[in-house]
Amino acid sequence: MxxxxxxxxxxxxxxxxxxxxxxxxxxxxxxxxxxxxxxxxxxxxxxxxxxxxxxxxxxxxxxxxxxxxxxxxxxxxxxxxxxxxxxxxADEFPKDTPLPDRVLDYKQRLAVLRQAVDELPPRCREVFLLHKFEEYSHAEIAERLDISRNMVEKHIIRGLAHCRNRLRQAMP
Known part of the structure; x- marks a missing residue:
């Protein structure tokens, strides 16, 4: 040493x-x-x-x-x-790629949600889509559709409840 x-x-x-x-x-x-x-x-x-x-x-x-x-x-x-x-x-998926079984699960949930939204009454569906997908505020929706803010909230709550129930029924 x-x-x-x-x-x-x-x-x-x-x-x-x-x-x-x-x-x-x-x-x-x-x-x-x-x-x-x-x-x-x-x-x-x-x-x-x-x-x-x-x-x-x-x-x-x-x-x-x-x-x-x-x-x-x-x-x-x-x-x-x-x-x-x-x-x-070669052996792994990229870290941000979901596993195939998760992709299938997401696709099934999306199909259920699309069907649930289609089942909503027309005005409720319109309010729900404006809020959830177009990101309009309650006040903007009320002004645009000429309805009260309270009615906007009722439509959104009704749409959410319907979608949640459909998901529960389809995906126990």
């Missing part, structure tokens, strides 16, 4: 600027855990120096060393993620 030489000057500077270095890396790369890991790795590298080194600006040297280590870490993580995603793509 090679003899390790600890450059006590660099190590002392590292200990004194530990929190500043962690804050710098967290801000630069947006990840506190990465910053902590890189500061630890920097400490290990300084501890394992095999030769004493002369550094004019030890703090700047340590910040540059840590930034380079962070870049190395991010590059290796990017490569690792690329290989993992290439291997798993």
């Amino acid at each position: 090679p003899h390790s030489y600890c450059d006590s000057n660099l190590l002392a500077v590292l200990v004194s600027c530990y929190e500043d270095l962690k804050t710098f890396l967290t801000r630069k790369y947006g990840c506190r855990s990465l910053a902590e890991e890189v500061v630890q790795e920097t400490w290990l590298r300084v501890r394992q120096l095999s030769q004493p080194i002369v550094v004019d600006h030890p703090r700047a040297y340590l910040f540059k060393m840590a930034a380079n280590l962070a870049i190395d870490h991010l590059r290796s993580e990017k490569v690792r993620k690329r290989y993992i995603s290439e291997d798993s793509q």
Whole structure:
């Protein structure tokens, strides 16, 4: 095992600027855990120096060393993620794609809802569709159809109740 030489000057500077270095890396790369890991790795590298080194600006040297280590870490993580995603793509659906059985369930529910809306009386259906699908407010619907806000609310409640009941009957 090679003899390790600890450059006590660099190590002392590292200990004194530990929190500043962690804050710098967290801000630069947006990840506190990465910053902590890189500061630890920097400490290990300084501890394992095999030769004493002369550094004019030890703090700047340590910040540059840590930034380079962070870049190395991010590059290796990017490569690792690329290989993992290439291997798993053939076996998995994309994360935002629902499973086929869920798609079938959604299609069945949609068909039931369409039928339920079609069964509503004409004025109730019109109010319901304006509110739920056109996103009109109660006041806008009342003005547009020349009915009271109270009547708008009654139609919406009736439409919701009818759709809910049809869904319950069709999908126990």
